[in-house]
Amino acid sequence: GAVVSQHPSRVICKSGTSVKIECRSLDFQATTMFWYRQFPKQSLMLMATSNEGSKATYEQGVEKDKFLINHASLTLSTLTVTSAHPEDSSFYICSATTGWNQPQHFGDGTRLSIL
């Protein structure tokens, strides 16, 4: 149980393209989803917290107009990297939870490479 599916697993695109990443909770309803960014051999950095039906809360230094988050249902959150540039290349990971003080279940990540 508690499976989180992230799609796509890998994407390579040209600079200036907008890229959408999906995060789905397959067998539970996720009231809250988190989006993280991870550079090679480094830890996870929280980008934003997404609650179903409300606006995402972004961490300090994360541009909300650059990283658009939508959490329209209890099983789906999307992260759109708008007008992506090479510096946006990274490993993006989502997690989902049924509520506060409940475990976060992580997706397998999306490797984004901007040429």
Place this chain on the structure above:
Amino acid sequence: TQLLEQSPQFLSIQEGENLTVYCNSSSVFSSLQWYRQEPGEGPVLLVTVVTGGEVKKLKRLTFQFGDARKDSSLHITAAQPGDTGLYLCAGEANAGGTSYGKLTFGQGTILTVHP
């Protein structure tokens, strides 16, 4: 902002050796979690410790939560090549604060166990 200092960052040992990874903070956490992550995948939860002084064992892995719930350690006995990976500690903030529900990750420990 809660910080979690994880050490060491890199650990390269021979099969059969023991090792300990530490996570320390000046902040109190409601719980602390340990994850293991393989390249190109999301982190996988190993254990959650909640009570100060708690010790949990998972086969050759022993996890301890400090009495004050500010620090934790992961001890691996007789390490094997299959233990190789990135180990992450993550603390969940106490209720009532603006960070409640969020995970603060340590910097990670890259463990390599040589046969």
